[in-house]
Amino acid sequence: MLRIWIHFLQWIELCVSSAVHLLYGFYIFSSALAGDLSQFTSAFHSGQCSSATAVSGDNAWPGDKSLPPIVLIHGIFGFGQGKLGGLSYFAGAEKKDDRVLVPDLGSLTSIHDRARELFYYLKGGRVDYGEEHSEAYGHSRFGRTYKRGHYPEWDENHPVHFVGHSAGAQVVRVLQQMLADMAFEGYETTENWILSLTSLSGAFNGTTRAYLDGMNPGDGRSMKPICLLQICRIGSIVYDWLDIPWLKSYYNFGFDHFNMSWRKIGIWGLVDCLLGNTGPFASGDWILPDLTIQGSIRLNRSLHTFPDTYYFSYATKRTRKIKGVTIPSSILQIHPLLLLRVFQMSQWRHPVNVSPPYKGYRDDDWEDNDGALNTVSMTHPRLPIEHPSCFVQSDSECQTLQPGIWYYKIVEADHIYFVISRERAGVQFDLMYDTIFERCRKHVFRKTPPTLPNQIHQ
Secondary structure (H helix, E strand, C coil), X not given: CHXXXXXXXXXXXXXXXXXXXXXXXXXXXXXXXXXXXXXXXXXXXXXXXXXXXXXXXXXXXCCCCCCCCEEEECCCCCCCCCCCCCCCCCCCHHHHCCCEECCCCCCCXXXXXXXXXXXXXXXXXXXECCHHHHHHHCCCCEEEEECCCCCCXXXXXXXXXXXXXXHHHHHHHHHHHXXXXXXXXXXXXXHHHEEEEEEECCCCCCCCHHHHHCECCCXXXXXXXXXXXXXXXXXXXXXXHHCCHHHHHHCCCXXXXXXXCHHHHHHHHHHHHHCCXXXXXXXXXXHHHHHCHHHHHHHHCCCCCCCCCEXXXXXXXXXXXXXXXXXXXXXXXXXXXXXXXXXXXXCCCCXXXXXXXXXXXXXXXXXXXXXXXXXXXXXXXXXXXXCCEEECCCHHHHCCCCCCCEEEEEEECCCCCCCCCHHHHCHHHHHXXXXXXXXXXXXXXCCCCCXXXXXXXX
């Protein structure tokens, strides 16, 4: 009877979680569509045709070339400039500086594939996922073509700043290692092409939420047969198979290189993908395996913290301890999408019949969280080897930064507090991004500090 009751509660939780996520996804999509329709109607009545929301992915933007660009990298289910119409993943933070880029990378593709896409987005050319990797995971080697990169002069003498939210921070780390390993055919690259990395709720060491959503805690690769991620898997496969051009130009999961369109695989190909025989979910070349603790350890084994790059991390949390029990710190200030997960993650216990993900694993270390990632995972790379780090309580302590060290600060916020909606964070939103951009412009440099725009005529 107890087992039946437990299964019943699990079904209820799955239904509630699925409904909340679907409703939120529909809300975001409909909000973007309504905003675009409103803009179009206003432009039509005023007799002007605005193309502000139709940003071409092949056009490099203008700007003061004396300053290195700041590149904002979105997380899982995220989107870049030009997707979802005029909606901004970073809630308009990109408008705070004249030299900001917001690339659109695969929202569900693996960390590896997103890092490759990011390189060609900046440098230009046809996306090359790598011959060995493509053969191993069963997809096309080449992806979309950027006729002109968004920062074609990018090299060691023209480095960039990166700001990565969630999985976006790990994408930058993988990209930097690829640059150090000269993994891009035809290019002489080094790790010093990246001047700084600022992580905003970065996924450096995995998350226990991956297991709550359906990843198998035993291997960190496979999915449970009935779970939230299975619903996500089916939805994204059908979305890609339908291959509706205007819809995919509006939002894309990023699986085009797996060739899952009905034009290429037909109805039986769809059945094969849904049965788990082919496609990214069959091969494991998608983002969730990279976000398990085991998957992060596999990635981190080959990733380094480099001595000439500046690193800063904001780790978020919405939990607190009362009499030794970790609970959500504030119900009203946690987004409804994340409220249930904050509680579940704080109570997560690794199954006793399964080997722990690493030696010395303790459930208590992973209790604090922001509803998507565990706070211990966001501060700096810890697994399998801890990288040099320094805890700071105030941003003012970081006026003089040393490269090669992860400076990290813990902030009271949930996982999407500083993205999507500017209104939720209010003044804290402006303080956060103003601090990040000011640090990039005033305190992080290898040579002579750059001349800032407001200093030119002084």
